[in-house]
Amino acid sequence: GAGVSQSPSNKVTEKGKDVELRCDPISGHTALYWYRQSLGQGLEFLIYFQGNSAPDKSGLPSDRFSAERTGGSVSTLTIQRTQQEDSAVYLCASSLTAASYNEQFFGPGTRLTVL
Amino acid sequence: AQSVSQHNHHVILSEAASLELGCNYSYGGTVNLFWYVQYPGQHLQLLLKYFSGDPLVKGIKGFEAEFIKSKFSFNLRKPSVQWSDTAEYFCAVNARGGNTGKLIFGQGTTLQVKP
Numbered sequence: 001g002a003g004v005s006q007s008p009s010n011k012v013t014e015k016g017k018d019v020e021l022r023c024d025p026i027s028g029h030t031a032l033y034w035y036r037q038s039l040g041q042g043l044e045f046l047i048y049f050q051g052n053s054a055p056d057k058s059g060l061p062s063d064r065f066s067a068e069r070t071g072g073s074v075s076t077l078t079i080q081r082t083q084q085e086d087s088a089v090y091l092c093a094s095s096l097t098a099a100s101y102n103e104q105f106f107g108p109g110t111r112l113t114v115l
Numbered sequence: 116a117q118s119v120s121q122h123n124h125h126v127i128l129s130e131a132a133s134l135e136l137g138c139n140y141s142y143g144g145t146v147n148l149f150w151y152v153q154y155p156g157q158h159l160q161l162l163l164k165y166f167s168g169d170p171l172v173k174g175i176k177g178f179e180a181e182f183i184k185s186k187f188s189f190n191l192r193k194p195s196v197q198w199s200d201t202a203e204y205f206c207a208v209n210a211r212g213g214n215t216g217k218l219i220f221g222q223g224t225t226l227q228v229k230p
Contacts (some may be wrong), residue, residue, distance in 0.1 A: 003158070031216060042222035043159075043205060048215060056215060091159065100147050100209045100216045101166050106159040 002026070004107035006092050012113045013082055021077040021110045025094030032075050033095075033104060034067060038088040046090075049075065050098035082114045117142050119206050121221035128196050129229050136191040136224050138206035145211040148189040149218065150180055154202045162204070165189065166211065176200070198230045 005024045013019050025032050034046040045059040049069040060066070064082075069075040079086055089111050093104040122137035140146065150162040163174025170182040180191045189206060206221040 033217070035218075035220075040222070043207075043218075043220035045217050045219065048217055050215070056217065059217075093159075095216055098215050100211055100214075101164075102216055103161050103164070104216060104218065106151075108158055 004092055004094050004105055006090075006107040006110050008110060009108065010111045010113075012115065014115050015084060016081055018078065018080045019082055019112065021079075021090050021112070023075045023077070023092030023094075023107060025073065025075070025092070026105055027073075029094035029096055029105075030072065031095045031098035031102070031104075032069060033093040034075070034077050035091045035093065036088045037091060037109070041088075043091065046077070048098065079112075082112075084114045087112055087114045117208075117219050119208055119219050119221035121204075121206055121224050123224045124222065125225045125227070127227045127229065130198055131195045132228075134191070134193040134196045134200070134226070136204055136206075136226070138189045138191065138221060139187050140189065140206075140208045140219075141187065142208055142210070142219070146208045147211045148180070148182055149207040149209075150174065150178070150189075150191050151205045151207060151220075152202050153205070159205070162191070196226075196228050198228045200226060201228045202226055 007022045030051045033048040035043045049055045064080045067077045089109040091109045092107045095102040095104045118141045148165040152162045153159045165172045173179045207218040
């Protein structure tokens with residue numbers, strides 16, 4: 001079926017506003033990951049979900065960032081009071097399970113620009 | 116601290132030239148190793164991966180990589196590049212056997228192949 005989808009593809013916002021980024025994983029994939037790709041920083045892990053287990057939030061850069069996954073499927077990454085340093089491409093990936101050998105399939109990303 | 120280092124940030128080659136992209140990692144434990152590729156305008160996708168066994172692994176499109184444990188390296192190679200190999204390449208690691216596939220990425224190498 002379809003791959004990982006993300007929306008919106010581009011988001012321009014003003015400093016201080018809240019934004020929500022959405023990820024639809026591949027159907028049947030129980031693990032879902034968020035990464036951030038900043039200019040010159042490569043890709044950095046933010047958070048991951050595995051089934052109904054508590055998410056691993058160890059990569060979230062500040063308490064302005066949060067994420068949820070409803071019904072074990074769609075996930076939303078929320079950034080409150082956005083700052084210019086939050087400008088980046090936010091990538092979502094899913095895999096069959098969170099086992100380390102499983103391939104992660106990436107979505108097209110959401111490009112966030114904070115003015 | 117866990118980290119992945121890619122030595123070359125921007126590589127320019129002519130078609131038919133040989134390619135080697137360096138990747139070194141620092142990780143306290145046994146790892147799985149990956150190379151991902153992002154072609155212009157496309158999603159990040161898996162090129163090849165190493166879990167165990169033969170340290171020389173072959174991936175799609177004629178790419179291969181060799182895991183050298185003593186050097187903590189996983190360099191990517193291709194004997195003869197094509198213009199269509201122009202892309203950004205990312206090396207990544209995760210902890211083998213863990214219940215999370217959380218990936219640590221290098222900063223990426225941009226490869227430009229001139230026709």
